[in-house]
Amino acid sequence: MKRKEMLLITAVALGTLLNPLNTTMISVALARLQEDFHLTFADVSWLISTYYLVSAIGQPLMGKWSDIFGRKKVFMLGLLLVTLSSSLAPLSPSFGWLIGFRIIQALGSSALFPSGMGMIRSQITSNQAKALGIISIFSSTSAAFGPSLGGLLLHYGDWQLIFLCNFPFIVASFLLAWKLFPTDPRTTGRAANMDWRGVALFSAAIFMWLLFFLSLAEGFSLWKLIVSVGLSFWLYRYELGQSNPFINVVFLRKNMNVTRIYVQFILTNIAFYSIMFGIPSYLQSVQGMDPQKTGxxxxxxxxxxxxITPLASRWIDQSGSKSPLMAGTTLVAVGSLLMLLIQDHASAVTIFLVLCVLGIANGFNNLAMQTALYTFVSKEETGIASGLFMTSRFIGTILSSSLLAALFGKHITTPHLHSMAWTCAVLGIMMLALTVWMPGGNVQKAGLSN
Known part of the structure; x- marks a missing residue:
């Protein structure tokens, strides 16, 4: 791969890691934030849920904008918004202000993955699996580093450092993108051409589903379920009749391979983020570990x-996405069941080894699902497809925060952890079933350079 191509990939990678990294870095700081702002776990979970909500809406929105207005413009705008939020969040006078700055951060970082992926697919025509493997490490695997980095920052400072540590990534990505990204072609797109009613319906539906799932901690709310289902059906019927829809339901209905990948990615992220947020809180509350040891x-x-990600990349180049994905989904179920071995006062070694299995599963799943997706998507559809892919992630994370609020809302115990483990094991089995239905490996291998 040429030096210029590697630098371009680096520019995209440094930008795209900001969203997943900031998603999970704060997990180790939840206990500290509860103390500072006098909150319960259910209260502080809104800091997570609002970030997910805005990201779920922002990813397809910014993907659409990058296709209409230009990928370089949208990428640079995203970096500027992250800069603004990272500067102001440490100065938050109240929890409400902190949530507001996190919303700006989520919107800005949502622009980076779809516009960056569109740039890579248009500029790099060979060794795309390798390029996607690098981006996968930064856009997906970086989320796994969040708790470790957050624990280190809290050991030497306070939660404000979690926002300030974004600046080296922002500056490096901005300078490389400014120099290496080609100038956007002249476009005729306008903001008025956006399907704003579709955006509003999608936002309302996602928000109501979030309210419904978060309310499960206190009991089943029939009216919230009815409103959520009603808004989802209204969105589906409305988008069917649009020539330029925000959510292309016709495309999803006709291309069931893409739809299955999105569903599978939702299930993957319910399991992954339940573990990424649940385990740090459990280790500090039940096992009595400090933030550094937790990290x-x-x-x-x-x-x-x-x-595992480079090994998965070579495996995909040789045989396609299906076999690595079967390995990854199987390990989700196995790793989740191994969490049942964790008891009160468990050794750190036992917990470490159990989580290693889940780390291997994460390395396989993220890259294999990403490469499988682009098999069925043209270059022209990369922006919106990438945005919807990340929306699937954040729908999964919204559901994971709801699961944790239901299990850990008032207090955290080992039996609650085991309930989460059983739930994640069932999700792993469902993911494996979806993988079995996927077309064979040769199809995935051939499609990467489309």
Missing amino acids: IIMLSIAGFSVV
Whole structure:
């Protein structure tokens, strides 16, 4: 791969890691934030859920904008918004202000993955699996490093450092993108051409589903379920009749391979983020570990994700996405069941080894699903497809925060952890079933350079 191509990939990678990294870095700081702002776990979970909500809406929105207005413009705008939020969040006078700045951060970082992926697919025509493997490490595996980095920052400072540590990544990505990204072609797109009613319906539906799932901690709310289902059906019927829809339901209905990948990615992220947020809180509340030791334990997931990703890339180049994905989904079920071995006062070694299995699963799943997706998507559809892919991630993370609020809302115990483990094991089995239905490996291998 040429030096210029590697630098371009680096520019995209440094930008795209900001969203997943900031998603999970704060997990180790939740206990500290509860103390500072006098909150319960259910209260502080809104800091997570609002970030997910805005990211779920922002990813396809910014993907659409990058296709209409230009990928370089949208990428640079995203970096500027992250700069603004990272500067102001440490100065938050109240929890409400902190949520507001996190919303700006989520919107800005949502622009980076779809516009960056569109740039890579248009500029790099060979060795795309390798390029996607690098981006996968930064856009997906970086989330696994969040708790470890957050624990280190809290050991030497306070939660404000979690926002300030974004600046080296922002500056490096900005300078490389400014120099290496080609100038956007002249476009005729306008903001008025956006399907704003579709955006509003999608936002309302996602928000109501979030309210419904978060309310499960206190009991089943029939009216919230009815409103959520009604808004989802209204969105589906409305988008069917649009010539330029925000959510292309016709495309999803006709291309069931893409739809299955999105569903599978939702299930993957319910399991992954339940573990990424649940385990740090459990280790500090039940096992009595400090943030630094918690971060070191969580490094097991990040480390094995990184080690496995290059191996998964070579495996995909040789045989396609299906076989690595079957390995990854199987390991989700196995690793989740191994969490049942964790008891009160468990040894750090036992917890570390169990999480290693889940780290290997994460390394396989992220890259294999990403490469499988682009098999069925043209270059022209990369922006919106990438945005919807990340929306699937954040729908999964929204559901994971709801699961954790239901299990850990008032207090955290080992039996609650085991309930989460059983839930994640069932999700792993469902993911494996979807993988079995996927077309064979040769199809995936041939499609990467489309």
